[in-house]
Amino acid sequence: MRLLLIHSDHIDYQAQKKTPVAEEGAVLQDGLDEALVAFCAVESADEEDIDDVVDRTVAEVLKTAGELKTDRVLVYPYAHLSSDLAAPEAAKKALRGIEEGLNAAGGLTVRRAPFGWYKAFTLSCKGHPLSELSRTIVPGGEEEAAKPAKKT
Amino acid sequence: MRLLLIHSDHIDYQAQKKTPVAEEGAVLQDGLDEALVAFCAVESADEEDIDDVVDRTVAEVLKTAGELKTDRVLVYPYAHLSSDLAAPEAAKKALRGIEEGLNAAGGLTVRRAPFGWYKAFTLSCKGHPLSELSRTIVPGGEEEAAKPAKKT
Ligand SMILES: [Mg+2]
Structure with missing residues (x-):
């Protein structure tokens, strides 16, 4: 992930516009102010243990949201x-799992953009060092952060 | 890359805000409408042949800009x-090289955001299938495109 x-x-x-793997029944248009946007790429290695990757992704997003006070x-x-x-079905399962896990944590407004659609978007990044x-x-592994010394 | x-x-x-590797003398604030934004991560493997990677990155950006008619x-x-x-000095060299290569092609308005600064940004993506x-x-290699069937 x-x-x-x-x-x-x-x-x-x-x-x-749909791609051949477009998710049905999702929210096709939405927006949030003052939000943490979690862009996610589910990877083939994640299919070894999707539940574990989902749990640790949820934990990472919750930790970051807490630090940012959003x-x-x-x-x-x-x-x-x-x-x-990852294969599209595994990716959809993981993304739904992340949404459910964040909702289960309580106290958050959680939205999810649909998988497998071409989407227009507008994003404003705050630009502070943690933004x-x-x-x-990786399944069973430790989170790896980008090296801050190489920040661009 | x-x-x-x-x-x-x-x-x-x-x-x-500067990071410890902040580029000096760059344009600290800028904007473009109807533009192709080329987000670039220069990788350690690129240091084997920066000039080659720069040349092929320039070619790829020019090809895409032509297809998008921007x-x-x-x-x-x-x-x-x-x-x-890549190491910060190699990354800066590559980024400057890409800017120079695009300018040398002629007919384009080319801007470059500074390396090594925390930056606020606003981006609107058009959302059409090629957007x-x-x-x-990789140095000496072929361009690898993301698999369209796995588009999210
Ligand atoms: Mg327009």
Whole structure:
């Protein structure tokens, strides 16, 4: 699982066009102010233990939301964060699991953008030092943070 | 080199705070409408042949800009696209090389966001099927596109 966590002034999206793996029944247009946007790429390695990766992704998002003192989260599928993606059904299961896990934690407004649609979006990143974070989560492993010394 | 190419209605950024590897003398605030934003993560493997990676990155950006019929490009360093980054001096050299190569091609408005600064940004992605593309470029190798069937 590759995660890109962005503390935003504003995020909105509008689903535009289905891909062959488009999720049905999802919210096709939505937006949040003052939110943490969790861009997620579910990777093939995650299929070894989806539940574990989901649990640790939820924990990482909750920790970051707490540090940023935000109570709004948008889970946003973002295939472009990885070149080794999970199968679509596994990815959808993981994304729904992340949404459910965040909701189960309580106290958060949680939204999720649909998987498998081309989407227009507008995103404003706050730009403070903790407003952009990336994480790699592997089944059974430790979270790996980007090296701060190499920040661009 | 990991590239994320976004066809945008609008992009603007404001540099907020230096990191220890901040580039000096760069443009700290800028914006473009109707632009291709080339988010770039220069990777450690690229240090084997920076000039080659720069040349092929320039070619890829020019090809995409042509297909999208846009003549405005913003080169934007984005470390979060990779977990195996080049050393900062190599990254700066590559990013400057990409800017120079795009300018040398002629006919484009080219801007470059500074390396090594925390930046606020606002980005609007158009959302059509070619408005988000990712590429991996390795020295001496072939461009690798994300698998379209796994698009999220
Ligand atoms: Mg427009």
